[in-house]
Amino acid sequence: MAPLQDDHDAVVERFQPTSGRVTGWLTVVLTGVLVVAGVAYVDEGFPLWVVAASLLLGVLAWAAMLRPALWATHEHLVMRNLGETVHIRLAAVEEMAVRQVLAVRAADKRFVSTVVGRTWRKALTSRHRPGGLADSAALAPTEGMHYADFVENRLYDLVDKARSRDGIRAGSEEQLALPDAVRREPAWLPLGLIGACLVLLAVSLFL
Incomplete structure (x- = not known):
């Protein structure tokens, strides 16, 4: 039988965010559209650095506004x-x-x-x-x-x-x-994603 969860770790109150969610979702959606458009039209000269910058901005919006x-x-x-x-x-x-x-x-x-x-x-x-x-x-x-x-x-x-x-x-x-x-x-996941986006942006600027 699996051990029961320690009562000390049980959540007694989860507080809802008071601001930032709408702005966060709008930013994620808009940057997502730019990333998709950039990938679709990269062969037609769409700047790779714009795709990388949009991806970085989207990850930052998720990590700073939606993840907390x-x-x-x-x-x-x-x-x-x-x-x-x-x-x-x-x-x-x-x-x-x-x-x-x-x-x-x-x-x-x-x-x-x-x-x-x-x-x-x-x-x-x-x-x-x-x-x-x-x-x-x-x-x-x-x-x-x-x-x-x-x-x-x-x-x-x-x-x-x-x-x-x-x-x-x-x-x-x-x-x-x-x-x-x-x-x-x-928080290794957001830190790792932000680091990867920064590397991608740096590489795209030299291509």
């Missing part, structure tokens, strides 16, 4: 970005805020996710909460709440629960000394 994701497990906040996937232990989160992007401080380092964010104007007027959820009822999601507000509230709730479960106080020495506070995994 944000979710939480029982133990970690997971940020999948262009070049890496970062696993941040919830109890190790020192500070967190959703502005134009989500910024999280843990293990004395700052990590950013572009998946969730506010508009520039909304970011200026939003209320920053440097501590935990002292009044969770006041911060509970309500009908009509902006999605970025819901994400911030939900993340604070998950962080507070993780701290309570581990007996950790925010800003304490125990929090700073937590083992495996952050784990980073390189």
Whole structure:
């Protein structure tokens, strides 16, 4: 019998992107059309460097706008970005805020996710909460709440629960000394594709 999945790795909340998807898909489609057209008409003088540049732009749009994701497990906040996937232990989160992007401080380092964010104007007027959820009822999601507000509230709730479960106080020495506070995994697929496109572009410029 196959072992059951560790409950600590089970996804408890998957957050939806607040922007960038439409632009990302449009860019991928348009660059895809250029690549197909270039391959079809390469014998008629269509520049190879345009094909390579379009392919590179399409890969960058996918990696930067469509690939990023944000979710939480029982133990970690997971940020999948262009070049890496970062696993941040919830109890190790020192500070967190959703502005134009989500910024999280843990293990004395700052990590950013572009998946969730506010508009520039909304970011200026939003209320920053440097501590935990002292009044969770006041911060509970309500009908009509902006999605970025819901994400911030939900993340604070998950962080507070993780701290309570581990007996950790925010800003304490125990929090700073937590083992495996952050784990980073390189995103080899997008990095490899971007590298290959750069090589293809360089070669096409000399042909």
